[in-house]
Amino acid sequence: MRVAVIGSGYVGLVTGACLAEIGHRVVCMDDDAAKVRVLRDGGLPIYEPHLATLVQRNAGKGRLSFTDRVADAVQEAAIVFICVNTPPLPDGKADLSFVEMAVRRIAEQATGRCLITEKSTVPVQTGQRIERTLAIYGKRPGVEFDVASNPEFTREGMAVEDFLHPDRIVLGVSTPEAERTLRELYAPIVEGRFRCPIHTDCRQDRAVPILVTDLASAELIKHAANSFLALKISFANALADICELAGADVLQVVTGVGLDKRIGRAFLNAGIGFGGSCFPKDVKAFVKIAEEHGYDFGLLREVERINLQRRDLVVEKLKQALWILRGKRIGLLGLAFKPDTDDLREAPALAIARRLLDEGAAVQGYDPQAGEKARQALPALTVCPDPYAAATGAEALVVCTEWAEFPGLDWNRIKAAMVRPLVLDGRNALDRDQLLALGFEYLGIGRPLSPDHSRKTRE
Numbered sequence: 070m071r072v073a074v075i076g077s078g079y080v081g082l083v084t085g086a087c088l089a090e091i092g093h094r095v096v097c098m099d100d101d102a103a104k105v106r107v108l109r110d111g112g113l114p115i116y117e118p119h120l121a122t123l124v125q126r127n128a129g130k131g132r133l134s135f136t137d138r139v140a141d142a143v144q145e146a147a148i149v150f151i152c153v154n155t156p157p158l159p160d161g162k163a164d165l166s167f168v169e170m171a172v173r174r175i176a177e178q179a180t181g182r183c184l185i186t187e188k189s190t191v192p193v194q195t196g197q198r199i200e201r202t203l204a205i206y207g208k209r210p211g212v213e214f215d216v217a218s219n220p221e222f223t224r225e226g227m228a229v230e231d232f233l234h235p236d237r238i239v240l241g242v243s244t245p246e247a248e249r250t251l252r253e254l255y256a257p258i259v260e261g262r263f264r265c266p267i268h269t270d271c272r273q274d275r276a277v278p279i280l281v282t283d284l285a286s287a288e289l290i291k292h293a294a295n296s297f298l299a300l301k302i303s304f305a306n307a308l309a310d311i312c313e314l315a316g317a318d319v320l321q322v323v324t325g326v327g328l329d330k331r332i333g334r335a336f337l338n339a340g341i342g343f344g345g346s347c348f349p350k351d352v353k354a355f356v357k358i359a360e361e362h363g364y365d366f367g368l369l370r371e372v373e374r375i376n377l378q379r380r381d382l383v384v385e386k387l388k389q390a391l392w393i394l395r396g397k398r399i400g401l402l403g404l405a406f407k408p409d410t411d412d413l414r415e416a417p418a419l420a421i422a423r424r425l426l427d428e429g430a431a432v433q434g435y436d437p438q439a440g441e442k443a444r445q446a447l448p449a450l451t452v453c454p455d456p457y458a459a460a461t462g463a464e465a466l467v468v469c470t471e472w473a474e475f476p477g478l479d480w481n482r483i484k485a486a487m488v489r490p491l492v493l494d495g496r497n498a499l500d501r502d503q504l505l506a507l508g509f510e511y512l513g514i515g516r517p518l519s520p521d522h523s524r525k526t527r528e
């Protein structure tokens with residue numbers, strides 16, 4: 070099938086590359102001509118595992134191309150995906166001006182019958198607005214539009230894998246034609262009929278469930294899913310605080326809670342809170358959407374409050390341990406909002422760095438992928454070439470992102486480089502016993518100060 074993708078950011082590029090990989094002909098469009106040039110030259114403006122291979126292979130086979138002109142992308146396309154940004158406005162609502170602009174341009178340029186599909190996260194009832202916009206600007210003989218909502222549930226760092234092996238595919242449609250087109254598009258994934266570029270021996274043991282809904286319900290599913298995951302994280306973080314007060318260990322508590330199949334262990338990792346371009350923005354937007362429809366979603370406001378408090382908690386813990394922060398050197402391990410990405414949007418590490426700088430501390434950080442972006446985002450932060458440099462001269466080292474390589478670092482070398490061997494493990498990612506045995510002072514999140522303590526509470 071011929072597919073157009075409008076907006077070539079994280080979502081658009083992953084969508085385009087994966088659809089090309091399963092056999093479709095895809096044109097990805099972006100207004101940013103410089104970005105399009107990079108993509109045409111075989112480069113990638115972002116880091117995302119497996120994406121570069123997919124982009125290069127499919128561009129080489131002529132199944133994936135890039136343009137900065139809407140007309141080049143949408144003419145002859147059977148499906149157009151809208152993957153443009155929906156950034157938050159100052160009041161928390163999503164800014165839909167990029168969506169509107171994209172829809173107008175599609176309406177003006179489309180030829181024939183075309184299915185316009187929302188992938189960007191949008192407030193419920195955006196589909197209706199899109200239908201109206203298309204009716205106004207796309208009124209031409211022979212041109213017809215359907216509108217669908219097909220939310221994406223991919224995680225950064227796992228996006229290609231999530232796209233090709235989804236838990237479910239949600240199709241919010243208003244016509245049988247739209248449903249038929251989207252079913253055909255996703256058939257290779259649903260039936261496992263593609264060569265998996267990630268796993269060598271990848272057999273799908275079940276067909277991927279497809280849920281067909283109306284447009285508004287599909288739009289709500291996306292906000293509800295992200296908000297529920299954010300709620301789980303804030304719940305775990307609240308538990309962590311109670312554990313610290315009561316001398317319990319949050320790792321043990323969430324293991325016990327998560328073993329209940331109805332609850333599950335995923336997204337119960339306490340730490341310095343959730344960041345990224347999705348959860349913070351979507352929780353805020355969902356509160357606003359609810360408000361506009363006359364519902365006070367106080368539950369989600371609390372999720373947000375707990376999350377923002379995590380940053381204060383780190384600064385407080387450091388103050389407790391170091392007394393005065395002014396003039397002290399503090400190292401940060403991990404700057405991206407989560408591992409396996411170079412994305413710094415709403416990264417807790419940057420917010421913490423800003424606070425520490427405001428307190429007069431010198432802050433130096435290391436990240437395996439996000440260093441360069443961090444240098445640009447926060448020039449006052451010293452970005453180090455490796456984790457040992459980030460530890461050098463530091464009175465405390467804070468783990469802000471649980472990159473897989475951190476537990477296996479040479480911790481003796483880190484200790485020797487530090488002025489005071491204090492580790493604040495903001496993601497409970499390190500081996501506490503190993504660090505204590507090496508002579509570190511170890512502070513976790515929601516964990517008693519000494520391992521003996523939790524043993525005692527077990528007895």
Ligand code: UGA
Pocket residue numbers: 190221222223224225226295298302335336337338339340341342343344345346347348406407
């Ligand atoms: C999230 C959702 O997981 C995806 O399903 C969704 O498609 C995506 O948003 C989106 O709307 O586009 P993402 O933001 O890439 O994906 O990353 P997550 O893995 O969900 O992590 C979000 C944040 O939560 C990170 O800062 C992470 O460190 C934090 N987190 C996650 C925790 O603090 N604890 C946990 O137990 C899990």
